Amino acid sequence: MRITFDGAAQTVTGSQHLLEINGKTLLLECGLFQGRRQETYFRNRNFPFDPRKIDAVILSHAHIDHSGNLPHLIKNGYEGPVYATHATADLADVMLRDSGHIQEADAEFVNKKQSRRGDGPIEPLYTEADAEHVAEHFKGMDYDQSFEVISGVVARFWEAGHILGSAAVSLDIDEKGRKFRFWFSGDIGRVNLPLLRDPVLPEAADYLLMESTYGDKSHDDPRLAFDEFRQVVSETIERGGKVIVPSFAVGRTQELVFYLNEMMSDGVRPVPVYVDSPLAVHASDIFRAHPECLDEETREFIKKEKHPALDFKQLTYIHSVDESKALNDRKDPMIIISASGMAEAGRILHHLRNNIENPRNTILIVGWTAPDTLGRRLADREKRVRIFGEPYEVKARVETIGGLSGHAGQNMLIKYASAVKSQVKQVFLVHGEETPATTLMGKLKEQGLREIYYPELHSSMEI
Numbered sequence: 001m002r003i004t005f006d007g008a009a010q011t012v013t014g015s016q017h018l019l020e021i022n023g024k025t026l027l028l029e030c031g032l033f034q035g036r037r038q039e040t041y042f043r044n045r046n047f048p049f050d051p052r053k054i055d056a057v058i059l060s061h062a063h064i065d066h067s068g069n070l071p072h073l074i075k076n077g078y079e080g081p082v083y084a085t086h087a088t089a090d091l092a093d094v095m096l097r098d099s100g101h102i103q104e105a106d107a108e109f110v111n112k113k114q115s116r117r118g119d120g121p122i123e124p125l126y127t128e129a130d131a132e133h134v135a136e137h138f139k140g141m142d143y144d145q146s147f148e149v150i151s152g153v154v155a156r157f158w159e160a161g162h163i164l165g166s167a168a169v170s171l172d173i174d175e176k177g178r179k180f181r182f183w184f185s186g187d188i189g190r191v192n193l194p195l196l197r198d199p200v201l202p203e204a205a206d207y208l209l210m211e212s213t214y215g216d217k218s219h220d221d222p223r224l225a226f227d228e229f230r231q232v233v234s235e236t237i238e239r240g241g242k243v244i245v246p247s248f249a250v251g252r253t254q255e256l257v258f259y260l261n262e263m264m265s266d267g268v269r270p271v272p273v274y275v276d277s278p279l280a281v282h283a284s285d286i287f288r289a290h291p292e293c294l295d296e297e298t299r300e301f302i303k304k305e306k307h308p309a310l311d312f313k314q315l316t317y318i319h320s321v322d323e324s325k326a327l328n329d330r331k332d333p334m335i336i337i338s339a340s341g342m343a344e345a346g347r348i349l350h351h352l353r354n355n356i357e358n359p360r361n362t363i364l365i366v367g368w369t370a371p372d373t374l375g376r377r378l379a380d381r382e383k384r385v386r387i388f389g390e391p392y393e394v395k396a397r398v399e400t401i402g403g404l405s406g407h408a409g410q411n412m413l414i415k416y417a418s419a420v421k422s423q424v425k426q427v428f429l430v431h432g433e434e435t436p437a438t439t440l441m442g443k444l445k446e447q448g449l450r451e452i453y454y455p456e457l458h459s460s461m462e463i
Contacts, residue, residue: 001175001182002462003209006048007031008431009457012213013065013370014043015431017184022175024055024150028184028209032068032099032125034342036372044069044125048458052077056149057137059084060186061166062091062250064340068099070134071126078137083149085157086140087165087290091250093135094282098249098339100124100131102346113389143167143292161189161199162406163251164286164293168200182463185210187431188408188416193222194258195287195298196251199408201419207463208417208424212432212454213368215440217402218409225403229256230263232364232399233335237269241360243335244351244396246343246375249279251406252367253337254287260335261312274327276318276338276347284317318347328354341367343375353387361396366404371433413440418447426451426463 007016007029014033019026033043051073059067059082070082070092084092103124111121141147141157149155152174157167166189171182183205191198202208219225236243247253253275264270291299318324324347327336338348352374355361369375377385379400385392408416417427427449429437437454444452455461 001173002460003428004049004458004460005428005430005455006458007033008065009455009459010434010437011035011370011457012368012431012433014069015066016069017209017430018049019182021150021173022152025049025053026150026153027054027057028169029059029066030057030069030073031066032064034065034344034370034373044072047073047076050077052079054078054080056080057082058149058155058169059088059092060160060169060184061163062088062095063163063187063248064095064099066187067092067096071096071100071130074133074137075126075130080137081139082134082137083139083141083147083155085143085165085167085293087286087293088167089138089140089165090286090289091163091165091283093138094279094286095250096131096134097128098279100126100128104128106345109388158200159197160186161191161193161196162187163189163248164196164283164290168202170203170205180206182207183209183420185416187211187213187406188412189406190219190222190408190412193406194255195294197293197295199416201416203420205420205424207426207428208420209428209430210413210417211407212413212429212437212440213407214405214409215413215429215432215436215443216410217436218411219405220403222403225401226259226263228401229259229366229404230268232362232401233260233263234268236360236362236397237271237333239360240333241358241362241396242333242355243362243364244348244355245335245337245364245366246341246348246352247337247339247366248341249277249339250283252341252404253277253280253339254283255404255406256337256366257312257315261315264314270314271332272334273312273315274318274334274336275315276324276327276336276351278319279339281317281319324350327351341375342369342373343378344373349374349387353390353392355396356385356387356392357395359395359397363396363398365398365400367402368405368407410440410443414443414447417444417449421447421449424449426453429454
């Protein structure tokens, strides 16, 4: 078997791993890369392999950095199946359509400015119509269901606890009489978070491909992060400001609303909460449709037709562009949660540019942000940023709360890999920047794991 690390190698976005087994090719993930504009444009438009020669795709979960380039893959000739859990297939369908729509809208907005400058137009990577074709390729699978994905390879999805439908993938491989298990972690979630089940640890893995996003940092108890979140919200409301939260529309947004519901029921002054993402409306319906992904407490709420993350007195889901624009004229305290988590596309850009120069407001970063994205520039406390090509002074307060992340911290990552240390021959760390990944590598070696690699982009290994 040969593995080539064509994405999320020595970085966190654009997840793509190509496996060559028994003369067939299997692609794990097909995500969008997010970073510097020119590099993003080039990498997302140019696959390092021929899409027509891929035999199958497996998708661990629906986040755009894992699924977002599927429309472009299919547009360039891929004709095979995309295997995913049922919930991931449903979520990815609406998320990819939303991604196509956002790319079209952002291209149109930028092109108006380009035209005024006399510059040529830009083209979206793919359109909403392109994204619609992906649904024809999805093959939904249950958790713990074995299925042959290519000749000699039997796959199974395991709960990853990261977002709804997220899964680790085990591949039981028979290659020329040699039998072994390859385990791909996908994005590993955390224990004791609201809504979702806890992640399953790997079993009997000979080779482990795993994420390392927070390899240098263990998360605090989620309740401590909640207390910090509560303080930021309370202080902003008291000074009459807005809290602007760039957030993934699926997973993080539902958790934030869960916490906001809880805090406003327990002493924080109630103010309007707006989820300004059409995708979040669809995601809420999909949450209800997939109770198999939810923890026991949440399933009980749903049985009573009351869901703490979806039904909330102060909560309003924004549907139309006009409703979204109307928020810009409001001066009263409120919370606006809007996609995307990296603050790179969509309505969040409009909310930021309209609120970033008001010192009463708070921009709240609640998860990891990729280098060279607007989200990272804000998290790094840059004093001046560009939005839609225009400069803005960052006068709003910027707060970061890492403890709300849906990614496992260092302690959980160590536990995850150590679960198979008696059998695993090699561990490959991806989906992590250099410092977290190399820090985790050292910690894993302390636990007795020896063959640990941090592969370069487009590098290959025979295993």
